Amino acid sequence: SQKIEQNSEALNIQEGKTATLTCNYTNYSPAYLQWYRQDPGRGPVFLLLIRENEKEKRKERLKVTFDTTLKQSLFHITASQPADSATYLCALRRGRGGANNLFFGTGTRLTVIP
């Protein structure tokens, strides 16, 4: 079965620095990969999607890379702010189509220290 590991349970960084979160997976390569943000007591919120034929995707201060050789995705938040503090989840979709085969990682809790 698919295993998805996110580099650490918790990550603390100083405000203004770049936060880098890692998502590693085993077995088959996903058709695409998504990143979500989850705040305490709330549901996950979609941030970015990157497809298997894309190396990099950007959205404002967010950047996602996808390396199918290393079976790894990196999620970067540049110029981090305390408001970026949350749990970030990666999710992999195996094949084509909808979200039927969406597997989530355990998440990394990011804390940005003012």
Next chain:
Amino acid sequence: DTAVSQTPKYLVTQMGNDKSIKCEQNLGHDTMYWYKQDSKKFLKIMFSYNNKELIINETVPNRFSPKSPDKAHLNLHINSLELGDSAVYFCASSLSSGRAVAGELFFGEGSRLTVL
């Protein structure tokens, strides 16, 4: 203008009881899901429904039964509740294949179930 809404937000009940959690989406999506998030924050899919048909049924106990009266609603009914059922249950919806951002999930706020 809530996209995915689920009720109740909190549910405290005794072992052995039967309870339901309701979910509604107003996004016009054709696929809805139930996820369970345990105390370690691991999010695991339980069910998905596409056009009123069950298309995933992970290995969850048959005490759990999803019910979809129409494509905008997917309710979760749980019989004979057990202590291990305590968790946060999330409803979600998405568009199915063929769309530009197929599969992006929209989640509800979660329903925290505590079984005593």
